[in-house]
Amino acid sequence: MKILIPTAKELNLLSQTSPHQLSQKSQKIVDTILNHRSIKDLAVFYKISKEKAQEEYLPLRQLQTGQALAAPALDLFNGLMYRNIDRNLSETEKNYVKKRVFITSALYGISNAYDAMAAHRLDFTQTLSINGKSLKNYWQKDYDRFLEKQGPFISLLSSEFESVFSKKYREQLIQVQFMENKNGQLKTHATISKKARGKCLSQMIKQDITQVSQLKALTFDGFVYDASLSSPQKLVFIKKV
Template identity: 35%
Template sequence: MKIIFSPSKEMTFDNPIEEKVEFNDKIKIIIEELKKLKPIEIKEIYKISDKVLEEVLNYINNFDKIESYRAIEMYTGIAFRSFDVASLKEDERKYMDDHLKILSAFYGPLCPEELVRPYRLDFNTKLKIDGKTLKNFWKEEYNNSFDEGEVILNLASNEFSSLLDRKKFTIYDFEFFEKKNGKLKSHSTISKKARGKMLNYICKNKITNLEEIKKFDMDGFKYENKMSEERKFVFVK
């Protein structure tokens, strides 16, 4: 069983690793393609402000000089803050290392402890490599990163999880809702926080039995049997 999780644009650089990292050819191809682009082209395909452009150019131009970080410690978006990897005990972190994949448009599927460097790139970026979109560039490798028929718990956004061939794997989706004034609401902040809490719950309980997932009750969420489906877990707060 594997768990898939989205990366985040928010990052922290508090724990650099002084260790030489050799990246695979696909990553080298992406960085070389980005280095060919003029700043105005970067701004256009990324659809970013001048301030963010400066940050992106720094990542690109200094990629070989920037220090490396463990993936699980570098990302600090809402979902990662809710996950709180620092709260895991040694055996729980070992479970995380064995089961979690963080999906990236720059690095491909990442193991949590894998060393990475800061970057900014997602599948909405209009970068073409040999005429391929980033999704087509990574699709084969994404699908080859998991065993055929493997159970995958999808705690990633559709942007990343959509690369996986649902005919090849047994994928379980998650939906999180908040009930207010008798109405169910769902938005990105609720979903991101809940995905992080669910990942925390799965790792702390070292889940191997899918029925145990239904017992998740953090932050007031409860499993909603009537709304759930065979391969979809729905929780309501």
């Protein structure tokens, strides 16, 4: 079993301590972002203010020149999902992560959750042409190739990251959906999903979940698997509130 999780916009910059060199493929992305772009151009690209773009420029230059510091990806990201992951892990639990948990990124492709990453601002919604390809097309073969490994593949991803896979491979993913039942009304939204993904992953790590049948039996933070709403490629967990 392999588990896929997304990156996050919020970062723990204090986690970065080690020198970092990008792969050739990631280097091409940074070079393309910076190529002939002024601070004003960066602001337009990121859809942020000129002041914020100025703040983004130095980290990009450090990435480009190999001067950026990095941290294990699981420690670097600090969005809502990550804050709901217990990252104080035993050696056994760390080994589980190294074997089974992988992070999808617009800059790094698919990496193990303990691989080094540097702070960066990039997602698949941004318009960037690299050798005539969009970011999604640029990474698609790499993403698809990952699914040629031994599965099953559990997706705790948002649709943004799932859409990078070609249709043939995307259909291999086993999606996990989280919903709340309030007075008989089922609802889901980003906050529910992000928190639940973190809680779910924590329990998968702690309980050494390696099979889909074990995942279905998992309970966490009030969430319970609902067979009536699920299918072989979509596991639905419901929480009564």
